[in-house]
Amino acid sequence: MTKIIDGKAISQAIKDEVKDTVDALKKDGKEIALAVIQVGDDPASAVYVNNKKKACAYVGIRSISYELPEVTTEEELLKLINDLNNDPSCNGILVQLPLPSHIREDVIIKAIHPSKDVDGFHPENVGAMLIGQPGFLSCTPAGIIQLLKRSDISIEGKECVVIGRSNIVGKPMAALLLRENGTVTVCHSRTKNLKEVCRRADILIVAIGKPKMIGPEYIKEGAVVIDVGIHRMENKKLCGDVDYDAVFSRCSAITPVPGGVGPMTIAMLMYNCVLSGKDNPNR
Ligand code: NAD
Numbered sequence: 234m235t236k237i238i239d240g241k242a243i244s245q246a247i248k249d250e251v252k253d254t255v256d257a258l259k260k261d262g263k264e265i266a267l268a269v270i271q272v273g274d275d276p277a278s279a280v281y282v283n284n285k286k287k288a289c290a291y292v293g294i295r296s297i298s299y300e301l302p303e304v305t306t307e308e309e310l311l312k313l314i315n316d317l318n319n320d321p322s323c324n325g326i327l328v329q330l331p332l333p334s335h336i337r338e339d340v341i342i343k344a345i346h347p348s349k350d351v352d353g354f355h356p357e358n359v360g361a362m363l364i365g366q367p368g369f370l371s372c373t374p375a376g377i378i379q380l381l382k383r384s385d386i387s388i389e390g391k392e393c394v395v396i397g398r399s400n401i402v403g404k405p406m407a408a409l410l411l412r413e414n415g416t417v418t419v420c421h422s423r424t425k426n427l428k429e430v431c432r433r434a435d436i437l438i439v440a441i442g443k444p445k446m447i448g449p450e451y452i453k454e455g456a457v458v459i460d461v462g463i464h465r466m467e468n469k470k471l472c473g474d475v476d477y478d479a480v481f482s483r484c485s486a487i488t489p490v491p492g493g494v495g496p497m498t499i500a501m502l503m504y505n506c507v508l509s510g511k512d513n514p515n516r
Pocket of ligand 1: 442
């Protein structure tokens with residue numbers, strides 16, 4: 234029997250835990266506030282930003298919205314970030330990516346103070362994660378670890394294969410699986426014999442960005458498959474990087490798209506916001 238890993242239910246449980254913590258902090262007179270900055274009016278970004286604000290409202294975090302025009306300069310954005318870094322009433326700063334091409338993302342990410350970097354993208358937080366020190370964890374990979382743990386899937390000693398080496402998913406995912414004592418292999422666009430490598434995996438994490446690329450020939454019988462990909466098909470339905478229907482019966486557990494990894498990213502963002510207001514790892 235294949236188990237469907239229910240990201241909706243698990244993310245709801247995390248948001249409810251966060252809500253309880255936020256309520257308790259409020260009773261002690263401490264309010265948590267997240268600054269959400271969007272530059273330009275990319276419709277996909279607007280949807281993500283809106284979902285983040287809705288999650289903030291649900292858990293009781295105040296979201297402070299900055300909707301800046303496309304023509305905003307890098308200097309203007311840096312000035313806003315600097316003001317928010319120095320504003321004690323703001324606990325977290327989120328700059329929605331991608332930014333317009335005239336603004337350098339790496340410069341902006343580095344400008345956010347590590348103690349307010351709730352996305353976990355600042356090099357200081359990435360470094361802390363790698364050497365096992367406290368810091369903010371990148372939300373999507375941290376959410377995947379929670380999906381596995383809360384589904385009673387042990388990582389220790391398992392062959393874990395990650396497909397994809399992006400800074401926001403693949404690389405931090407590999408580091409977190411290693412931290413949980415998995416034996417980790419990272420594959421990417423230049424990996425040779427991808428199918429053979431994937432067929433070694435007890436836990437296969439797929440973050441490629443190619444709709445339904447992974448079929449049953451990549452999956453060991455009984456493997457756990459986590460699909461990070463998200464794509465809108467011509468019929469308007471969503472699909473992942475894994476061909477869900479084709480691989481389903483080979484897996485012991487699998488995440489659906491939608492309702493798998495997606496909702497976890499926002500839940501972990503809420504978790505990071507609370508961490509930033511409570512026992513901030515960088516202070
Ligand atoms: P990316 O484009 O930055 O990275 C893709 C990675 O896949 C690269 O490292 C590349 O080497 C590898 N790759 C590409 N083609 C390959 C191939 N043929 N064989 C093996 N490896 C190959 O993408 P990303 O930002 O890591 O996102 C990956 C997917 O996850 C996208 O579909 C994205 O929309 C989705 N995503 C979802 C969430 C979520 O919250 N659910 C969050 C982030 C990203």
